[in-house]
Amino acid sequence: MIDQIKAARESALKRLAAAATSDDVRAVEIDVLGKKGTLTDLKTALGKLSTIEEKKQAGSALNEASATVADALAARLAELRRAERAVQLEIERVDLTEIMRRPKRGHAHVVTQAWQRLEDVFVGLGFQVAEGPEVETDWYNFEALNMPANHPARSMHDTFYVDHGSPGSTVLRTHTSPVQMRVMQTVAPPIYMIMPGRVFRNETTDATHLAVFHQIEGLVIDRGITLPDLAGTIEAFTKSFFGADFTSRLRPSYFPFTEPSAEFDIRTPSGEWLELGGSGMVHPNVLRAGGLDPEEWSGFAFGFGIDRMAKERHAINDLREMYSNDVRFLEQF
């Protein structure tokens, strides 16, 4: 019997080794371990052995043979499945650079991107964000900002007037500064505010000038605010927005609504100075127009163009491109 067991075992292992498919393996299982399998039959025949010793030996050999075959069976099956999966996977091979469709993502306008980055930087410096109307009264746009009627400084602004109210009373704001006045009238100091928005200048457009563009304005009013506070804030902004290897400077200039006034420039790591915007200490007349006592409160204000930030960042050579609304432009950013 022992020989029969050995033979059945060897035959099964041989067939398994030769099995080419999982079906072949299953056939071996049925032929050897199935209801009428060779080893099953031998198990039934155990009872016919005469001595207990013989039964013991044959039983033990039989168990060993069954276990060995079962293990080999499982192993061969796994092996074949792996091979079959591998073949299937290879059949499924695709060229990943063969792209017919791609998910669509909307692109925020470059100006919005710059606008939000600027907001984020100033929020990080402890500023809040205020907004105001784009169509403004002459009072907010000029008069309250120390530019009464016929003030020659108005010539620095090429103003769009609109047919609303009495002639000359209503303008498209030429700067975001009127929002300063609205903030002063509605928010009690201390004020740490930026005011981004759309502004309008009636001037011929070209690669570097637009009639409709965007500015961001900053206003700080608190007790004991100084000119060095302005310089320090501009410097902090410069480093935060442009990078630690950029620096800034203030140089004297003139704006009717600030005194002392300063232009601010930034220096690129290559040593080039770029004019960025205007700034200064809020003029006492402006503080008064906003209902604040200049003996109690002082402050600074600054402003610059948002569009130019986008232009510089993305090396766009013509500002007008940004307003073409051509999807081939929009989807670049």
Place this chain on the structure above:
Amino acid sequence: MRIVHSWLQELVPVGPELNGMDIDTIADVITNLGLNVEDVARVGGSVAGVITAKVLRTERHPDAAKVHRVYVDAGDGVERHVWCGAFNMQAGDMVPLATPGTVMPDGRAIEPKPILGISSDGMLCSARELSLGDDHAGIYILPSNVALGVPYGEALGLGEEIVYDVDVPRNRPDGNGHLGVARDLAAKFGLALTAEPALIDPVEPARSATVKIVDGNRCGRFTTIVMSGIAVGPSPEWIRRRLSAAGMRPLNNVVDVSNYVMLECNQPNHPYDFDTLGGGGFIVRRAKQGEEIVTLDDVTRTMSAADLLICDADNVPIGIGGIMGGKDSEISETTTTLALEMAWFEPNAIYASATRLGLRSEASIRFDRGVDPFGMGRAGSRFVELLRLTCPDLVVHAGGVDSRSKYLPRPNIITVRPSAVSALLGKDFHADSIRALIEPIGFSCEQVDADLQVVTPTWRPDCTLEVDITEEVARHHGYELLGRTIPKSTVPGGLTPLQHRRRRLREVLLGLGINEAMPHPFLAADDLAKAQLPAAAVRLTNPMTAGDDVLRTSLRPGLLKAVAFNESHRQFNVSLFEVGHVYPPSDDELPAEFEALAVVLAGAEAADAVGVWRELANAMGWGARLDQTNVPTGTHPARSATLSLGRDPVGVVGEIHPDVADAFEVSERVALLELNLSVLLTIEPSDARWKPTSRFPSSDLDLALVVPHAVTAEKIDKAIRQSAGALLVDLQLFDVYRGAAAGDGARSLAYRLRLQAPDRTLTDDDVAAVRTKVEAATSKMGVTLR
């Protein structure tokens, strides 16, 4: 303002050879004093290859309208032919000729480029082409006595001049003269200004040019000096050179000295021929409405009653006060006696007149910023000193007239508190340190207790307040030396909730694959009509281009134009959105401006727009009623709806009317969503509340409902939700069928109901019960289950 370095040096000893400062450093110092040097140029050096030539004759060519043929002699006796586009020369004139091979300062190489097959033996040059100034109106006519055929620079004695191009701010009128810049530099470097010119020593016999100021509020001061012994001729070479470098064309000694004095002392002045001056004097009065005068530039100007005229003593206008002289007011080559006029005019009125006349002159830009009301003495002395160089017989006559009105400004006296200056500048300044900074630039100070009484110099009319003095202190101390500090914000920084919601809105739209556009906020006159939107709109009073004068009342036309633009560039199916302001008219102080959102989806259908609306509404926590019975103007009548909050419309959803698409030359269908963000973004949505997710299995129930056309899907939706009860966790419309099988007047809507209980596995009976309830509820609406 072009500030010439050598001129500056004559007033203050700065420069590498004088105080060791190189040019770039001086430029930086000027900039940091508030007179921004935008450029440093080296001008007037000779351009190699440009020689003097004499015009022999000129000749038109029948086929050439814009150029003519000029024949010149360059000293070698050979007649050279040159094509020329300027016509200001005549036979005998000496002109600069750029010979072939010359490389011009702008990099252009001169070649014998033929026109009409006839080549040009070089090019005649304008002053600008030779970097001798801004004049490009004609060829630069050289003085008649220059040598022939020599480099023009040699002939003119041109040396290179260094020119600082200075952007002079409005509050620094003195910066429009070399003297003002020199004064700032002298103070900064601790140097002394060159001594003032010697005072005029008038001699008998007295000769007076009379003055009558009628409108004293417009003319604060009017002075005249008569001088004889004038011989009109060329100026010394160095005067010509400096004037050219400063951008002015030298003419003759009298005019050149007049300009020189203006550019140095910032005092415009006018020399009249005294022998031809009507009545031998002047009347300063406002013009009569409609009165006409021909100005120097040969243009007839019509005056308004607000403009100021300078008239001769016979009341004949001879100039527009402070702006430009009359055509016949110039001196001539035979002039021997001058009446030199210098005045102070009220700045704002000059500005208004110059603006109204569209006439900005060297004089008007100086008067409208404010010249020194007491600067005529020095300017007059300088005029005489310089003119004597070419007119040694010049006699200044006694009898000079100095007529003043009570409107002539006086120096301001300002109380300056060192404590206030220190507080604003963040650094301690004492009375002494303030004095040390501002006295060298002409402010005189007297200490009264802790404060200073500061008398402003009359050339600084901008200084009227303590804070103006603070700026002078900061400027001369140096902004950079004040240091940098960062104020500690005492408020919490951040966006407002509304601003956060606007960002969220953008994120959702971008996530839906829609690009952000920024169309122009001005519309053409017919854009609203093309869009079938109401015509009422606010208009620009002074549009940039005639026609583009409508302030938009809707974002729709701008986006439709963007779609059309993209279609015309073969970009189809574009999806665009805009967040921007619109400005409908209103009777209030300002138009009814509000912030809007518009989304256009080209090549899409109304349902896509509704899908965007639903996604937004879900993300933003908005609810609004979709009312298809209320069709917005300009939209597809059967595919559009008004979105309303209560009774207030807050938006539009659907499709653009095909007529509108046609009008904008858009060929695709365009789905549209418009929302009033000024309303919707103010809604503070409550935060979503957590609903536990059931761990028990769910069952799907599919129902095909035959629904009459009159019943909207929204109503069915609502009926199913109400009747299905708490077991319904999700409801999807997954098929719509219109056709014979659905019967007349109805369509089939297929819904999938996902049912689930929080605490148990559903049985078939549970599902059947829901089906029965839904059937009962919808049958009341005329719906049958298939």
